[in-house]
Amino acid sequence: MVWDKGxxxxxxxxxxxxxxxxxxxxxxxxxxxxxDWVLVRTPGYGSRSGRLSWLLIKxxxxxxxxxxxxxxxxxSVTTHRELAQIARxxxxxxxxxxxxxxxxxxxxxxSKQANAITK
Numbered sequence: 001m002v003w004d005k006g007x008x009x010x011x012x013x014x015x016x017x018x019x020x021x022x023x024x025x026x027x028x029x030x031x032x033x034x035x036d037w038v039l040v041r042t043p044g045y046g047s048r049s050g051r052l053s054w055l056l057i058k059x060x061x062x063x064x065x066x067x068x069x070x071x072x073x074x075x076s077v078t079t080h081r082e083l084a085q086i087a088r089x090x091x092x093x094x095x096x097x098x099x100x101x102x103x104x105x106x107x108x109x110x111s112k113q114a115n116a117i118t119k
Contacts, residue, residue: 010026
């Protein structure tokens with residue numbers, strides 16, 4: 001799935017150094033996501049193994065909203081299909097794919113259909 005497309009621009013040209021430091025600030029101009037963001041490394045936050053994790057944080061700018069883009073626009077920007085539809089069309093695991101389509105009626109129907117097929 002191509003979830004979004006557009007361009008991104010790091011705040012500083014040395015991206016490798018920023019990633020080694022554990023903090024990369026950048027701007028996105030995509031079809032779904034826009035504005036300023038930061039990728040921050042954390043010491044195991046949210047990880048059961050205690051390994052390093054990364055958090056993606058949206059800055060409060062003119063593009064920040066309370067809209068949940070995962071719910072509002074969960075489909076591919078190229079095919080306008082959700083994961084469950086892509087799996088169904090490609091012969092994949094529809095039930096597993098549907099779990100990645102939060103709030104989707106299509107995903108819920110596909111998941112029910114997959115359950116009915118596998119029973």
